[in-house]
Amino acid sequence: MKIADLYTLYIQHGFVDTDTRNIRENTLFFALKGANFNGNKFAEQALKKGAKFAIIDEIAFKTSDKTILVEDVLKTLQDLASYHRKKLGIPIIAITGSNGKTTTKELINTVLSSKYNTIATRGNLNNHIGVPLTLLSMTNQTEIGIVEMGANHPKEIAFLTEITTPDFGYITNFGSAHLEGFGSLEGVVKAKSELYDFLIKNNKNVFVNPKDAIQIEKTKNANTVLFEKSIGFITANPCVKLSFESLEIQSNLIGDYNFSNISAAITIGHYFKISKEKIKEAIEKYTSSNNRSQVIETQNNSIILDAYNANPTSMKVALESFNNLKEKQKIVILGDMFELGNYSKTAHQAIVDLTLSFNFDKAFFVGENFNHTEIRCQIKYEKKYQKIISFEVLKEYLQKNPIKESTILIKGSRGMALERIVKYC
Numbered sequence: 001m002k003i004a005d006l007y008t009l010y011i012q013h014g015f016v017d018t019d020t021r022n023i024r025e026n027t028l029f030f031a032l033k034g035a036n037f038n039g040n041k042f043a044e045q046a047l048k049k050g051a052k053f054a055i056i057d058e059i060a061f062k063t064s065d066k067t068i069l070v071e072d073v074l075k076t077l078q079d080l081a082s083y084h085r086k087k088l089g090i091p092i093i094a095i096t097g098s099n100g101k102t103t104t105k106e107l108i109n110t111v112l113s114s115k116y117n118t119i120a121t122r123g124n125l126n127n128h129i130g131v132p133l134t135l136l137s138m139t140n141q142t143e144i145g146i147v148e149m150g151a152n153h154p155k156e157i158a159f160l161t162e163i164t165t166p167d168f169g170y171i172t173n174f175g176s177a178h179l180e181g182f183g184s185l186e187g188v189v190k191a192k193s194e195l196y197d198f199l200i201k202n203n204k205n206v207f208v209n210p211k212d213a214i215q216i217e218k219t220k221n222a223n224t225v226l227f228e229k230s231i232g233f234i235t236a237n238p239c240v241k242l243s244f245e246s247l248e249i250q251s252n253l254i255g256d257y258n259f260s261n262i263s264a265a266i267t268i269g270h271y272f273k274i275s276k277e278k279i280k281e282a283i284e285k286y287t288s289s290n291n292r293s294q295v296i297e298t299q300n301n302s303i304i305l306d307a308y309n310a311n312p313t314s315m316k317v318a319l320e321s322f323n324n325l326k327e328k329q330k331i332v333i334l335g336d337m338f339e340l341g342n343y344s345k346t347a348h349q350a351i352v353d354l355t356l357s358f359n360f361d362k363a364f365f366v367g368e369n370f371n372h373t374e375i376r377c378q379i380k381y382e383k384k385y386q387k388i389i390s391f392e393v394l395k396e397y398l399q400k401n402p403i404k405e406s407t408i409l410i411k412g413s414r415g416m417a418l419e420r421i422v423k424y425c
Contacts, residue, residue, distance in 0.1 A: 001068050003079050006055075007087075010080060013052050016136045018077075018129070023049040030077045031056045032129065043067055074129070081132030082163045088138055092145040093268065094164055096157055096195050097172025098188060099314040100261045101126075103253070103292055104172050105148045107265035111282040115274050116143040126150035131160050144272070149195065152180075152339060154187065157194035169195045170207040170264055174214050175313025180341030193218050207267055209260055227267045233259050238295065238304060238325055245276045252287045254295055254304055255321035257314075300404045301425050302327075306411045307418040310337045312347045316354060318411050323358040327407040330360045333394070333421060335412020336367030349373045356385060361406070366394050367416060391420060398424040 010016065015027035020042045023029065029046035031039030031054060040061040043054035047066050054066060057073045070076045085092070095105050102124050109120035119138045121130065126148040138145050149160045174189045182188045196218050199206050206222045208215045234241040234248065236256035242249050244266055251262055262283060269279045288294055296303040306318055315337060322330065332355060340347050348365075352373045355363050363385045365373065375385045388394045398421070408425055412418040 001070060003076070003083050006068070006076070006080055007083050009053060010084070010136070014139070016077070016080075016133065017046070017051065018133070020046050020049060023051055025050040026052045028052065029054040031061070031073050032077070033057075033073070039073065077136075078128065078132050078163055081135040082165075084138070085135050085163070085165060088140070088142065088145070090138070090142055090145055091167045092147055092164060093168040093170065094147050094149055094161065094166035094195055095170050095172070096149040096151070096192055097170075098175030098192070098311065099317075100172045100257070101148055101150070102308075103258065103288060104170070104261040104264050105146055106288075107261055107283065107286055108268050109146050110286045111265045111269035111274060111279055112144055112146070112272060114269075114278045114282045116272070117141050118144045118146060120146035121148040124148065124150065128156070128159065131163060135164065151191055152182070154182065154191045155194070157191060158198065161195055161198040165202075166195075166199065166204065168205045168207065168268075169199045170268070171195060171215065172261065172264070173212065173313070176311055176340075176343070176347065179311075179343045179347075180339045183341075189214060189218070196222060199223075207264060207271075209263070211260075225267065225271055227263050228270055231263045231266055236321065236324070238321075244279065247276055247280050249280050249283050251283055252295075254293045254306075255318060256324070257317040257321055258293065296422060298422065298425055300402065300406075302407045303422055303425055304407065304409045305419060305422060306409070307335070307416070308414060310335065310411050310413045312337065312340070312343075312351065315351050315411060318409065319351070319354055319358065322409045323360075325407065329406040330409070331362040331364075331403060331406050332360050332409045332411075333364045333366065333418065334370065335416030335418045336369040338413045338415055344369055345372060352376075360384075362386075362403075364388055364394060364397075366391065366412065366418070391416070391418070394421060395424055 013026045015024045017023050017027045018030050018032050023046055029051040031043050040056045040058045043056050043061050046054050053068055055068045057070055062069050095101050109118055112118050119142045121134045134147055147164050151157045171192050182191055200222045206219050206224050208219050208224045208226050210226050230245045232243040238254040240251045240253050240258050292308045294305040348369045356377050366388045371387050371389050410418050
């Protein structure tokens with residue numbers, strides 16, 4: 001079936017689903033494949049649950065006129081999304097970066113939705129499947145689209161921009177994330193800058209943080225929109241307070257590293273002619289979720305939970321920000337960082353050394369990677385700093401040695417799932 005014909009079916013029914021556990025009535029079911037599953041096997045189940053058509057790529061599962069056979073389901077999904085994006089003709093903002101892209105995307109969406117009908121990437125569905133699904137969730141009622149793009153290998157951002165064809169772009173930063181796939185920090189810069197390459201080539205617009213030297217260098221041939229000059233940092237203790245055009249804005253985001261994320265949202269909101277009062281209201285009502293920069297008060301302690309993900313750059317800025325807090329008893333619980341390849345040992349050791357330099361009241365380094373580091377400190381401080389091999393061992397320790405009246409930073413990669421430890425703090 002040609003994409004134009006499939007698009008007619010999509011427009012008639014308006015929904016696309018890929019998971020039979022969440023099938024909507026009259027949807028188009030795309031039978032995607034993965035390393036451990038074959039969506040073709042669920043095509044019949046999807047139809048029984050209410051899907052209008054099932055798009056498959058194995059002839060053995062073509063059981064009726066309701067099963068549409070294509071050469072490759074994933075490519076068909078991507079082609080359909082690209083076709084739909086061109087039909088929409090709305091401004092789309094693309095966001096990528098090593099750290100903070102999901103928070104920034106949500107802030108931008110919060111600000112822009114105060115005036116426009118917006119659709120933004122749900123959660124972090126920012127890959128070769130999530131981006132097409134985001135585009136296909138947009139309708140003729142959508143006025144602005146906001147698409148987050150993630151990558152852990154070169155050429156992925158370039159591929160996603162070809163599907164999305166954004167009109168605007170913003171790269172949050174360039175940090176030491178996914179080094180296993182990118183090879184080096186230089187590889188990260190080159191890969192993330194694939195968004196700049198598309199925008200420059202197509203004479204589109206780039207939002208730029210003038211304090212980021214790499215952003216300035218990489219966009220010298222671009223149509224740039226610099227952060228608003230009237231944005232000023234006030235404090236972050238623990239939540240960021242800033243000023244914009246004589247207004248004070250008190251955010252609910254912890255850590256001074258979130259200042260640039262908020263600044264991006266303010267700049268983009270101002271560019272799209274949203275009043276400073278509405279921008280202030282939007283920023284102040286936004287509350288982070290999904291284990292990102294959350295402040296949680298337990299019966300015994302105040303928790304700063306930033307356990308959605310971690311890499312050397314985000315870990316460093318989180319520790320620096322935590323060190324600047326004016327709290328009496330500060331404790332850190334740090335989990336392993338993943339996808340660092342050959343950089344893993346040195347990166348984990350650097351984080352241990354940095355943590356010790358801040359002289360927190362206590363620090364726990366959790367996971368196999370941290371277990372291979374050295375705690376280089378005076379013997380009298382040994383009990384303050386501990387390597388713990390796993391979550392279960394940490395849980396057992398905290399049950400026997402409860403922490404009280406402290407402010408605790410919890411940060412680690414998603415695979416560590418350190419948010420589980422909150423109930424024991």
